[in-house]
Amino acid sequence: MDKRITISDVAEALGVSKTTVSRAISGKGRIGKETRERILEYIAENDYKPNVIAKGLAQSKTYNIAMIMPDDCKTYELPFFQTCMYGVCEVAAKSDYDVLAVYASGNNTKNLERILENNKIDGVILSRTTVDDSITQTVKKKGIPFVAIGSTEDEAIVRVDHDHRSACRELTMKLLKSGLSHLALIGGNNTHMVTQRRFQGFTDAFKECGMEPDSELVFLNVEDTDAIESITTELVKKGTRCIVCMDDMICARVLQKLQREQISVPEDIKVASFYNSNLLESHVPSVTTLEFDVIQLGKSAAEVLLKLIENQPTKEITLLPYKVSIKETT
Amino acid sequence: MDKRITISDVAEALGVSKTTVSRAISGKGRIGKETRERILEYIAENDYKPNVIAKGLAQSKTYNIAMIMPDDCKTYELPFFQTCMYGVCEVAAKSDYDVLAVYASGNNTKNLERILENNKIDGVILSRTTVDDSITQTVKKKGIPFVAIGSTEDEAIVRVDHDHRSACRELTMKLLKSGLSHLALIGGNNTHMVTQRRFQGFTDAFKECGMEPDSELVFLNVEDTDAIESITTELVKKGTRCIVCMDDMICARVLQKLQREQISVPEDIKVASFYNSNLLESHVPSVTTLEFDVIQLGKSAAEVLLKLIENQPTKEITLLPYKVSIKETT
DNA sequence: CTGAAAGCGCTTACAG
């Protein structure tokens, strides 16, 4: 490991003080133009790299942020979280921040607490928000900046999200207007805010048409494959004409089941999904979905968090656009 | 943010020196039993938490390791990397280490270089190794400990891996012995070491039976969906009786294509995969695969890296077991 | 067994 030069070495070599060198680098404080240029030049030539750790100690900063990942494997394996994290890292890197991966859930905040106690981060990104969220409480108690990806009940939390409610309303609307009135809906864990928001959008559309969703056709908290399959079968028996799936995973399983039962889509039954991903993208026939830019979601979250950390003004809520993509399955 | 107490506060409150407090906490250096207990007790009661950053500065350590993630979305979205990372984080946390996510590839090591220059990590885990690997070179040049997940050409690199070659040999062997001699093989990027190792295992099995793989039926470097589908079609036309897929993604696409073409598995054609994942696990009929414990892979990698960082002896190579899981598709 | 002091590499009032 090659020994790196420090600010003292630079100061000594140039016959100036450490203070001056520090100022030349940070750009803060008054400093003569010529002096600065001389220092910057020397630094470039001699490959000086500041020690971020020492800088952090002096400033009580770490230049690290944490991204909270769900800690059950069924969830953290979802492309969503990975893609999000990629966006977060990309933006963080530009400001010389790094991203710690921290796995936590409502029942298990011990990793989060450890990292918080160790003062290893300047801010936190919550990648999933649930209705009663002990993760949020933990971060809040610590008092460091954080932003939530997704909706939150607590309106005081800074957050970025896709506009799921409007998106689902719009897609549902299009389905209703195309003459499909008895829409079935299969959704996952209803303690996730996103499930609730999507359901609101679904309901919004019905109301706008002066109707109500048929409660016999709405299934929430459907968590495992078997349940999805039996509900699919049930819906087919009932003669449902269109199944709306809350997410890509559910949709993939529904499509698989229908295919296995030799029920053709869209001829016998139509299918749409409130969320897209690579699980569905290569499907034939192509699936009607909502499209969200997840990398951008991660990027926006990081941008907002960095502003928060640097005490710059930020919006309480950032809503990202979506695209309704009507394809062959409806 | 509640101000935390420091080692000085503890020292002052107890009328001892900072040195003594530090020793009581670290357990290093001689210290009176009674003094130590008094300090530990005070610390517990007053909720003292050491500042890991300061500790790191003094020791020239960061208590962070980096996990290198592939930087193209088709790859980092694979459950493999997520699951691996989970295992890494779990083990790291036990030793008070945290894990930075760093996206890099052979063409783009700038994030890695930045983090290395910033001295923000004590070691690196490489999650994928390619044949000519500029990532490995970059880390090596820096001189900090690292371990590779997967095989490497360079035998001097510390690495942990599943025994892909033996695993593939064994699965291929079983297929050959069950009377399927003209096995077709579809594999991905051949610059990935794992692709090469799997192919070796495949070949090993043939040799052991005094045969050779039929080069007309072997397709490597098959990277996109269209190619997989057309090869599948071609193989069906040729009357191939069994398609072996190098990984879960390829296998999923092959199965999808066959299903769409109404070709039944395993009646018309048999299918096996050299890698399992949730992509395949709920498939009907169940798929013959190799099963690997990926969380364990991440854990082992982290364990080895921590040993390396702490200058403890380690094995050059750690090979993890596998399971051949013969199911309905063959 | 314990402590004073120097040091890790930076930043930042304060003084000039």
Place this chain on the structure above:
DNA sequence: CTGAAAGCGCTTACAG
């Protein structure tokens, strides 16, 4: 415009 000095919170020879 520039610098001496103190400080961030710890660790670790060195001395006693």
